[in-house]
Amino acid sequence: MSPESATPQPSQSQPGQAQPLLEVDSLTVDIDGEVGKHRILDDVSITLEPGEPMGLVGESGSGKSMTLRTILGMLPPAATVVDGEVRFRGRNILTSGSGRRYDQKVRGTGISMVFQExxxxxxxxxxxxxxxxxxxxxxxxxxxxxxxxxxxxxxxxxxxxxxxxxxxxxxxxxxxxxxxxxxxxxxxxQEPEILLCDEPTTALDVTIQAQVLDLFRTMQQEKGLGLLYVTHDLAVVAQLCTSISVMKSGKIIEHGNLQRIFDEPQEDYTRRLLSATPRIDDGVQLERAT
Incomplete structure (x- = not known):
């Protein structure tokens, strides 16, 4: 599989097919800086199916948290949505016009977020x-x-x-x-259909982190939530998610199911992320979500 074929494209539901729960379609965001505008999200596309737990991974500054904040309509004042849509059950919740307004009714009721701190x-x-x-x-x-x-x-x-x-x-x-x-x-x-998680276990010790991850897994499975979990830690993703999107410099560079990404990563960047994940080389593999 080539990197191009691994990169997710906006899905178009066919007659008789279930509609995606969330579609981030060609999302592009700029932010004003001291030396002019800087592109922080560049043509980002993500499709989340009902009940799917997806990991959004990448190093700090890759655009992961900004993607979640755009989905939830919580961009900082200096940021501007230049292009793209965020569709919840097929309906665009980013409306065009001055400042790219957001459908506030969706926040909480359809989509909720757990923050890092x-x-x-x-x-x-x-x-x-x-x-x-x-x-x-x-x-x-x-x-x-x-x-x-x-x-x-x-x-x-x-x-x-x-x-x-x-x-x-x-x-x-x-x-x-x-x-x-x-x-x-x-x-x-809020009884949401989608739960966005912005590295919610980063500040916790490993024992408490394991407990909270187990809670996320239980809640996601019991409620059938769509889960978009942001982290730099692929070991966390392996425990919680069934698919992965990899971000670098504001772009999605690779997407696939958990096993494919772990076993056959297409991008050097993904391979480096995997090599930075602690592993035990005595035959014990990372526990993977099922």
Whole structure:
């Protein structure tokens, strides 16, 4: 397979075929810098099927996080979408016009995101239970009691011990792993069809990281979520995802299923990423998602 054939192209659903859940089609984004505009995403195309867990991998600065932020309509003010579409269930949610507006109804309800640093993403002066359910309580008109009970239920679902007491804690009272679980609970509260994950286990120690990855895998399988997981760590992708898109310098340079990418990478860059992944050379292979 040539690199050209490995690079994903925007899919066109045929009659009788299931529609892709998410289509990022030829997305191009510039950002203003001190010496003029800089292209941070260059003709990026990704197709995510319903229930598919996909890894988006590459080194720091390759455009992975910016891709997620564009999908969610959270670009910084200096960034501009020059071209392309983001389609959720076939409908473009990036609308043309001044500043390339975003369909706010999709954020949270259709697509949710778990950020890298919960200490930054969480409001330090708001109780975590309220942060988990605030958005959905407002949208559904939940009472204070119902919102409180839902927060406890979600905290229990993501493995937070003693949720009845923890629901009234502030973020600083929780460990890093528990804060990340709060972020996952808040994302799941919206009942999304797609979960975007921006290196959510990077700041955690290896034991807690394994627990959180197991939680992601369980939630994804139980809910049938489409998962787009950003990381530089191919060992993480091997545990969680069934397909991989590789980014370099704002471009998708290779895409394929997990086994093909690990066994027959087409790009030197992908091979270098794989060679940088710690492995045990005594016959024990990385655990791979199934």
């Amino acid at each position: 919960p200490a930054i993403a969480l409001n330090p002066v708001m109780k975590v239970g309220r942060q988990i359910t605030d958005a959905i309580a407002e949208r559904k008109g939940l009472s204070k009691r119902a919102s409180h009970d839902l927060a406890i239920e979600l905290m229990d679902r993501v493995g937070i011990a003693n949720p009845e007491s923890r629901v009234s804690d502030y973020p600083f009272q929780l460990s890093g792993g528990m804060r990340q679980r709060v972020m996952i609970a808040a994302a799941l509260a």
